[in-house]
Amino acid sequence: MRIAMLGWEFPPFVSGGLGVHCFELTRALCSRGVEIDFFMPGCGKKPQPSCPGIRIIDVAETKLKPYLFVAKRGQSTGYGDNLLSAVNEYADACASGVVAEAESRGYDVLHAHDWLTAPAASRVKRRLSLPLVQTFHSTEFDRTSYPWDCILGIERQAAADADLIIAVSKRTREQVLRLGARQEKIRVVYNGVDRKRFREIEGERKYADEFKKGRKVVLFLGRLTEQKGPVQLLHAAKLVLEREPGTLFVIAGKGELLPLLISMAMHLGISKNVRFLGFVPDEDQRRIYRIADVYVMPSTSEPFGITALEAMSSGVPVIVSKTSGVSEVVKSAIRVDFWDIDRMADRILSVLQHPPLSRTMVEMANSDLEARTWERVAEETESIYREAAGKAR
Amino acid sequence: MEICIYFQVHQPLRLSQFSIFRKDGGHGGGYFDSELNRKIMEKVAGKCYLPANRLMLELLEKHPEFKVSYSLTGVFIEQCKMFAPEVLESFAALARTGRAEFLSETYHHSLSYLFSDKGEFLEQVKLHKEEISRFAKPSPVFRNTEAMFSNDIAYLVERMGYSGIMAEGLDHLLGWRSPNYLYGVKGCRNMKVLLRNYRLSDDIGYRFSAKWWSEYPLTAGKYASWLENLQGDCTNIFMDYETFGEHHWQDTGIFEFLRHLPPEILRRPNLGFSTPSELVGKVGIRDDIDAPDVTSWADMERDTSAWLGNEMQRDAFAALEKLGPAVKEKGDKDALRTWRMLGNSDHFYYMCTKSLSDQDVHNYFSPYDSPFDAYINYMNVLRDFSDGLKKG
Numbered sequence: 001m002r003i004a005m006l007g008w009e010f011p012p013f014v015s016g017g018l019g020v021h022c023f024e025l026t027r028a029l030c031s032r033g034v035e036i037d038f039f040m041p042g043c044g045k046k047p048q049p050s051c052p053g054i055r056i057i058d059v060a061e062t063k064l065k066p067y068l069f070v071a072k073r074g075q076s077t078g079y080g081d082n083l084l085s086a087v088n089e090y091a092d093a094c095a096s097g098v099v100a101e102a103e104s105r106g107y108d109v110l111h112a113h114d115w116l117t118a119p120a121a122s123r124v125k126r127r128l129s130l131p132l133v134q135t136f137h138s139t140e141f142d143r144t145s146y147p148w149d150c151i152l153g154i155e156r157q158a159a160a161d162a163d164l165i166i167a168v169s170k171r172t173r174e175q176v177l178r179l180g181a182r183q184e185k186i187r188v189v190y191n192g193v194d195r196k197r198f199r200e201i202e203g204e205r206k207y208a209d210e211f212k213k214g215r216k217v218v219l220f221l222g223r224l225t226e227q228k229g230p231v232q233l234l235h236a237a238k239l240v241l242e243r244e245p246g247t248l249f250v251i252a253g254k255g256e257l258l259p260l261l262i263s264m265a266m267h268l269g270i271s272k273n274v275r276f277l278g279f280v281p282d283e284d285q286r287r288i289y290r291i292a293d294v295y296v297m298p299s300t301s302e303p304f305g306i307t308a309l310e311a312m313s314s315g316v317p318v319i320v321s322k323t324s325g326v327s328e329v330v331k332s333a334i335r336v337d338f339w340d341i342d343r344m345a346d347r348i349l350s351v352l353q354h355p356p357l358s359r360t361m362v363e364m365a366n367s368d369l370e371a372r373t374w375e376r377v378a379e380e381t382e383s384i385y386r387e388a389a390g391k392a393r
Numbered sequence: 394m395e396i397c398i399y400f401q402v403h404q405p406l407r408l409s410q411f412s413i414f415r416k417d418g419g420h421g422g423g424y425f426d427s428e429l430n431r432k433i434m435e436k437v438a439g440k441c442y443l444p445a446n447r448l449m450l451e452l453l454e455k456h457p458e459f460k461v462s463y464s465l466t467g468v469f470i471e472q473c474k475m476f477a478p479e480v481l482e483s484f485a486a487l488a489r490t491g492r493a494e495f496l497s498e499t500y501h502h503s504l505s506y507l508f509s510d511k512g513e514f515l516e517q518v519k520l521h522k523e524e525i526s527r528f529a530k531p532s533p534v535f536r537n538t539e540a541m542f543s544n545d546i547a548y549l550v551e552r553m554g555y556s557g558i559m560a561e562g563l564d565h566l567l568g569w570r571s572p573n574y575l576y577g578v579k580g581c582r583n584m585k586v587l588l589r590n591y592r593l594s595d596d597i598g599y600r601f602s603a604k605w606w607s608e609y610p611l612t613a614g615k616y617a618s619w620l621e622n623l624q625g626d627c628t629n630i631f632m633d634y635e636t637f638g639e640h641h642w643q644d645t646g647i648f649e650f651l652r653h654l655p656p657e658i659l660r661r662p663n664l665g666f667s668t669p670s671e672l673v674g675k676v677g678i679r680d681d682i683d684a685p686d687v688t689s690w691a692d693m694e695r696d697t698s699a700w701l702g703n704e705m706q707r708d709a710f711a712a713l714e715k716l717g718p719a720v721k722e723k724g725d726k727d728a729l730r731t732w733r734m735l736g737n738s739d740h741f742y743y744m745c746t747k748s749l750s751d752q753d754v755h756n757y758f759s760p761y762d763s764p765f766d767a768y769i770n771y772m773n774v775l776r777d778f779s780d781g782l783k784k785g
Binding site for chain 1: 703764
């Protein structure tokens, strides 16, 4: 089986869970014997293929990003005058690239990830009549409380054009239904984690101890946007610090809320105990998890939340918001409402203060993680490819 | 063959959602969720206790040879008084027939036997006996919380003056032997143990409404014919009373099954009913049971792991036990009552982290989102209670 996969990012050039997903999924699919041509925007440097069976093909350069950031002063967003025209420009270039390859390669299924690649996939589908599988890693409803019509329009079209849709959680399935997709063509495939990547290596403990200097660390890792809930976490931090003044809150990630969060920490009088790390490159993430005594993912709307599984793989107890996909499938995490600041602080304090709780959570994580391998994701994805191919026939 | 039917009747005193930031200064009033406890008590009273007791009274009046036995926890009785006094009155009416026996147990449905100091266990059993004596004749047969049983428990209970004790009829205790006889207990003098026939009990308690079960639907006639063909002196059918109307809803036909069971049994000449004390009085022992470790009727493991199986549970239980001496030293009746209520085994049951099928059963009964929340909430309450003790 040969797949034309349309992605946006691939390690080491990653800004979120999408890149991790594509890397791990293609690797696991390859080892099942599925061949993959991975089409993505050129970025000057060549990404590492995840296994020998995959070809990475640059189709065009673009300034678009999967997560739209607010421009800094004096900078342009780079989208030109019109976001839509930038999207269409890339879609045309990408579609031509796929069609050119298709002649010699003969694809069975077309698989697109998220809204940015969807217009290209629709064009290819129209020209080649290939069965189309569309994965939604998130929707505009998750990313902002003020959904943008332009992007919603693209997502609605993607939901309509796809033969089968993969949603990364039941929660995401609900959002895709809001886009007008028919229930019967949506399949839920949860994300996975490669536990091996997060196993402790020698010397890491020492690095962590040096960083911590005896303090307990509460970790946040994610884009600093409304969706990820860092504001709620800082409010909870204030309450935690009243009881445990030595606690350190480490906020890793970049995003439009950074200036706001910094001034918020000052206003709350907790800036001494909050450390902003900025963007953490892939290779450093494993070390960051190692310093945490508890990992908090307070997202207001999280389609899945791979970082929760990564933290668990690193032996860290995890608190997640109930409005996250990962909370549907893990039993070893504590679930809170993102808006319940008091409860969030209570749970953080409890994990820090009761080692029996923390140890039981880490112990229980094993069975959660065993169930969430990329091999399983690939197996489920492949059967969706076969279903799509069968439907088209 | 004597048929001995027994029902456990209990409702836990569930805790409030108690934040780490809340300070009640050790006053037990805010620890328990009166609204939730009332709601559940009223619901179960309507679905189970009242209709089941009405039917039971009818059966006792109609069939003079029918007999039944219960144990009611003190926690249950207190909640009856608070939220549903008519339920307690309906049990008293059963007691007045003289053919409903009420067994002894710990007042607080607690794990107090597992404290290293057994004094607290003795006191809770005594408290329970006093409470039951208000409406029924105390039974000489004892049933420990969740049927916890061992040689040592039986020995202690015998010294307290009991002549019989209930236990789970576990295969590893019995070996090749049948549960359908009375046994003595290793190390005891005259103690007799009544072993639960778990297959026949679970046929009603768990499988009655299971459509996947090959014997579905179970009728009273079919069940009585199984009993008719058993070998032995007695068959002990023990289960939660909530089986009727709560675990199996009324529309499953469970009440109709119960209505027809006594006449179906009584019309078979080799079958009759006995209460636990009658069994102990008239049936001799065949052999001794040896139970060096504590067994129970809970979960697949049938041991204490439902309450003390993980580190959180053991930590919470140890923290509770540690407060005991300070509570008693203080001599405050309210503090003592609160501490004992915090010893309900249910609080620890909610913290269980077992996987597989048992976890679903734990979750079904739990008011918490997860075992972690159960532990955190319990420890928050215990910390506030402990702070209150220190303040004096």
